[in-house]
Amino acid sequence: MDDNAKDPTPDGRPALGIGMVGYAFMGAAHSQGWRTAARVFDLPLRPAMNAICGRDADAVRAAADRLGWAAAETDWRALIARDDVDLVDICTPGDSHAEIALAALEAGKHVLCEKPLANSAAEAEAMTAAAESARARGRFTMVGFNYRRTPAMTLARRFIAEGRIGTLRQLRATYLQDWLVDPLAPMTWRLRKDSAGSGALGDLGAHIVDLAQYLAGELLTGVSAVTETFVRQRPLPSGGGTGEVTVDDAALFTGRFASGALASFEASRVAAGRKNSLRIEVNGDRGSLAFDLERLNELSFHDHTEPAEAAGFRRILVTEPDHPYLEGWWPPGHGLGYEHTFVHQARDLVHAIAAGTDPAPSFADGLRVQRVLAAVEESAAKNCAYTPIVD
Template sequence: MTNSAPAPTNPQNGHPECEPLGVAAIGYAFMGKAHSNAWRNVASFFDVPALEQKMLVGRDPEQVAEAAARYGWAESATDWRQVLERDDIHIVDICAPGWMHSEIAIAALEAGKHVLVEKPLANTIAEAEAMTEAARAARARGIQSMIGFNYRRVPALALAKELIAEGRLGTVRHVRAAYLQDWLADAQAPMTWRLRKETAGSGALGDIASHAIDQIQYLTGETILEASGVLKTFVTQRPGPDGLEDVTVDDAAWATFWLTGDIGASVEASRVATGQKNSLQIEMYGTDGALTFNLESLNELRFLDATLPVREQGFRRILVNEPEHPYLEAWWPQGHIIGWEHTFTHQIRDFLTAVRNGTQPSPSFEEGLNVQRVLDAVEGSAKNNSALTPVDHKSLAMVEGA
């Protein structure tokens, strides 16, 4: 006798427990490749819900089909709206340029899809606010959303977060962060969508300073209240397909901040820092200790215990690859380092766990909107040449526990 009763569902999100989560990704270039690698590998190392890579979406039919086959996706498409019509697609991963984030994310959430979107959340405050409101409404129906600040999933930085929360630094007073790259140092480097304000929103400020800003708030657990900033475009025109084109975003950004908790912070971001390839440097100084980190030494955290006698003090190197360290129990025996791509696998793991448990993953869209407001304050300060600009949190309602 055939049992025709419906499959049991997760009461938190209405998804059949025995049915794999179908995933679609929008975008197949840099971030699309990184995210695809994570979707393909996450279940091999972590206890996550069963998933299927259903569809990869991109504008060029031949290129997206080739990428789908290479990255493990079952199908490809050129119109992202197709994923909204599919009952077998439950998660939409948005790796497209910033100007597309708002429309896709809101439509996907309204269609009942869980949404992961790359940072920054959007190109404008208005778009970010609309996305956040859509996320709140969807959350009430059990639909989850998250923004992809993947450096929260670097094990060394996750360990730093734990040490700070445990009080090992005492009262944090001062934070310095610098994110430096050099891929635009050559004035003849070609024009891309990342150099146009209408597609990218901003330059180094939104692209990489957003990571540093998120880390400052994530690690300290505090909120930026005031900002001052300077933006600079060193190369104002770059070669495009039809000749020289105007660069309409910044090459570099400098900002200082004041946070709740009476913490001062500074951020420097540049895509023209010759010799620096992908160097996110973070320094945190407290009354009882200090931490330093550099992404180019991703597996290392340096910690100083200032409670020791002065004759014994000094920064010590912690090689973060023991099973006791965040995320590392799933990977290799101690002493075997992991890489940049693993941060995306950890991110997908945390997102899938939240979807399975029906809980809000972090960073939420509210947290993404918070960062967006800080970026806006820096840009406003730079435009108006003002020393300090208050960060407008008027409609920000942070998710409890995020």
């Protein structure tokens, strides 16, 4: 049991005080997870949404009221210093992840950090070292790769680990969006390298790299990549001229796993007609698995050992009570959505903290993804040269 947990809540469970930094898109998603997890699952600790932090006092107070937080802060250092905050949830742009996480760990807090872990491999290494030191003091860390917690994706990992598709041969993954197709789409922090680290590569590519290594159960050892920025100047939101885009719009790369299996990846924010299209397929010598986020309650499975006359991909509706995470939700056939992945994330993190076990994905997992992203950037800078990844 976490020795930082506070006095029992009215239902008798010890409270785990949550403090969150950031209240935009990811802040809203994480808030949904913290609000809902203990209402759906039988948790050993009850998350207490004690404080949220943002720079604009009026905006963060409004966000606290809307999202269900008890208090608002305008300085993340003040949030970390609060006695009623046991866990710091970081939902800010990547340029602040390292500073906030390192300070929170030094203060003896657990940390949940949105992906990608940092803006560089060097920052991620420092964060991972701090996490390992904090682990020895009973403090835990997790990276927010929420797509691992789609029930169909978790089921796919189970099938692969059980040998249902045999020896891994190939994996292909794409993550496509179209919100930057219009050259007049305005500048945001996501289009500046100093705040975002990279573009489609870090924003979308980080997800599919993590999923690839999670499903395969092994690491990528090298990549060969190309990236492109199609629109290099975009209008400033203020209307006063344009700003330079310093990150990629799209990234394509191939890779090889430690076993020798091959992988291919595509991440784009300029794929017209694609809103949030994540697809992944894994091929082995005994079968294949495929997942499409736009059909997120389904997993496609092909058993290649069956007679050819009846073999083929079949649809598994992942809504049964014995499927991952489904024990807390609705009767079979009643699907879940994107927001539920954040509920599952909160569930798993609370269970790990209460049990004193390492949450997954860890900061070390986040560092391994960061090293792949760095190798992709290096390969692209060297005109697609094969770049090894040193773990």
